[in-house]
Amino acid sequence: MQVRLLEATENPEELICRGARNDYMSDYVAELSFEDVMEGVEGDDIEEQKANFVAKLVKRGHYGPFEHPSATFAIEGASRSCMAQLTRHRHASFDVQSMRYVSFDDVDPQDVEDGEMVVTPPSATDSDWVGRNQSASDYDDEDVERREEVFRSSVRQSVEDYQELLELGMPPEDARFVLPIGTEVNIVVTLNPRSLMHIADMRAAADAQWEIRDLTEQLLDLASEWCPHTFEYYNSEMKHRKNRLAP
Numbered sequence: 001m002q003v004r005l006l007e008a009t010e011n012p013e014e015l016i017c018r019g020a021r022n023d024y025m026s027d028y029v030a031e032l033s034f035e036d037v038m039e040g041v042e043g044d045d046i047e048e049q050k051a052n053f054v055a056k057l058v059k060r061g062h063y064g065p066f067e068h069p070s071a072t073f074a075i076e077g078a079s080r081s082c083m084a085q086l087t088r089h090r091h092a093s094f095d096v097q098s099m100r101y102v103s104f105d106d107v108d109p110q111d112v113e114d115g116e117m118v119v120t121p122p123s124a125t126d127s128d129w130v131g132r133n134q135s136a137s138d139y140d141d142e143d144v145e146r147r148e149e150v151f152r153s154s155v156r157q158s159v160e161d162y163q164e165l166l167e168l169g170m171p172p173e174d175a176r177f178v179l180p181i182g183t184e185v186n187i188v189v190t191l192n193p194r195s196l197m198h199i200a201d202m203r204a205a206a207d208a209q210w211e212i213r214d215l216t217e218q219l220l221d222l223a224s225e226w227c228p229h230t231f232e233y234y235n236s237e238m239k240h241r242k243n244r245l246a247p
């Protein structure tokens with residue numbers, strides 16, 4: 001899976017600060033320079049003022065201003081299972097690649113067996129992988145070898161069946177029912193920093209599944225470049241403290 005930033009609000013933290021400072025000033029925030037808006041905030045220069053103010057807001061739980069900027073990310077190659085988890089979050093906007101209009105009629109089933117089109121979970125091939133509620137000693141090498149064989153032949157078979165159903169005249173929107181939940185999908189998602197911090201509270205946590213944790217870490221890395229003071233504070237002071245943003 002890969003994630004890229006498509007579009008994002010320019011100067012997101014200036015917007016966050018303007019929004020929040022608006023709450024405490026009699027002047028009209030749209031008519032002030034950013035320096036004037038930030039007058040009185042601790043810090044040697046405007047960047048330090050921004051960092052201090054953003055950190056103070058998050059620390060206090062004043063999250064509303066973090067809803068003003070937004071970023072749009074393009075996700076390639078997530079599983080449909082991961083998509084189902086991500087799209088449970090309601091404060092986000094999504095576009096999801098359609099399996100009604102995009103058919104996998106020209107995919108070679110051998111390539112699917114080799115890892116294309118369907119996400120291969122690490123536990124299918126990594127003998128050291130231990131899932132939640134499992135212990136490493138539960139399975140021997142033979143089990144692990146057979147696990148990979150079964151996984152690979154199963155995904156290959158499902159794509160062969162799907163393509164045969166298409167050839168037999170079944171529409172893609174119905175033939176897709178035989179495809180596995182690991183089938184890859186591309187997603188475009190728009191989030192604001194508050195929403196992303198909440199998703200990270202839940203999905204970067206140790207009890208979340210490996211794939212959505214990977215996705216969340218990639219989103220956080222991109223967000224750290226886009227909205228640096230906010231996510232620097234989040235990563236160092238708040239990450240892994242579940243549900244703080246939406247108690």
Ligand SMILES: Cc1cc2nc3c(=O)[nH]c(=O)nc-3n(C[C@H](O)[C@H](O)[C@H](O)COP(=O)(O)OP(=O)(O)OC[C@H]3O[C@@H](n4cnc5c(N)ncnc54)[C@H](O)[C@@H]3O)c2cc1C
Binds near residue numbers: 090209
């Ligand atoms: C480890 C893990 C395991 C999970 N297992 C399951 C499972 O087995 N089955 C399952 O169905 N789901 C499961 N979920 C999904 C989970 O229950 C949530 O539905 C999902 O993570 C969305 O998060 P959220 O509830 O915080 O809502 P979001 O949509 O992310 O909303 C953010 C916040 O806004 C507020 N909010 C939004 N909508 C409402 C509303 N209608 N009413 C009141 N407040 C609202 C809440 O405070 C909420 O926390 C799991 C999640 C995790 C992280």
